[in-house]
Amino acid sequence: MALADILAALFPAGNTWTVAKGTIGGSGTLADGTNVHLIGIVESADLGIDDIVTLARRVLEIARTPDQAPILVLVDSGGQRMSKRDELLGLNEYLAHLAKSLMLADRMGHRTIGLLYGGSAAGAFIATALATGSLVALPSAYPKVMGLPAMARVTKLSLEVLEEKARTTAVFAPGLANMVKVGAVIEQWNPADPLAAQLLSLLSRPPTGVDGRDRLGETRHGRMRAAAIAARVEELACADG
DSSP states (O other), rough: OHHHHHHHOOHHHHHHHEETTTTEEEEEEEEHHHHHHHEEEEEEEEEOOHHHHHHHHHHHHHHTTTTTTOEEEEEEEEEOOOOHHHHHHHHHHHHHHHHHHHHHHHTTTEEEEEEEEEEEHHHHHHHHHSSSSSSOOOOTTEEEEEEHHHHHHHHHOOHHHHHHHHHHHHOOOOSSHHHHHHSOOOOOOOSSOHHHHHHHHHHHHHOSSOOOOOHHHHHHHOSSHHHHHHHHHHHHHHHHH
């Protein structure tokens, strides 16, 4: 689905938005009258520091408002823009700032929902889609934290070894099915069903205040150790306190 079609299906009661240099801003109205803030990185754009500043500023502006309207983060991007300028200016810190801005908005009562409908990779994926409180995806999504050739360079394992591991271990493999399996994507939405109803259904569930993606990954047999390790770390941290 094209971006305009997705937004029309999500907000049949009305929506206004603009795209500038790959970033989107605007708002939409749900059938029950709920206003939803729209932000994101679209049109398969790479996420650079200028885009990050634009998105983070908008998120922080929303976080300061008392309406507690949810934020829908639309994601169809490449990776982060690894130009010399962006890297020298501290791209990693900018990415962290955007992720923390989204987490802050969520804690201040503006629920954050990521909608992944295209590609996304690496730091851009982490700082947008994975930084939201709930990440959902359409079947057209193709996410990856790190491509296998890049992973081979970092780990010094051969590409053949990683390809073999990816066939049986979801945490090594790119693609939507694997992100669902590890619990990163909580739901895959069916575009044949009303998207507005699927968004309303998600928003109707009270937030738990707990990041349960590790336990979801365990339930789906995609990450079998993450939840136990996180619980043990928390136990030891509390014991030291």
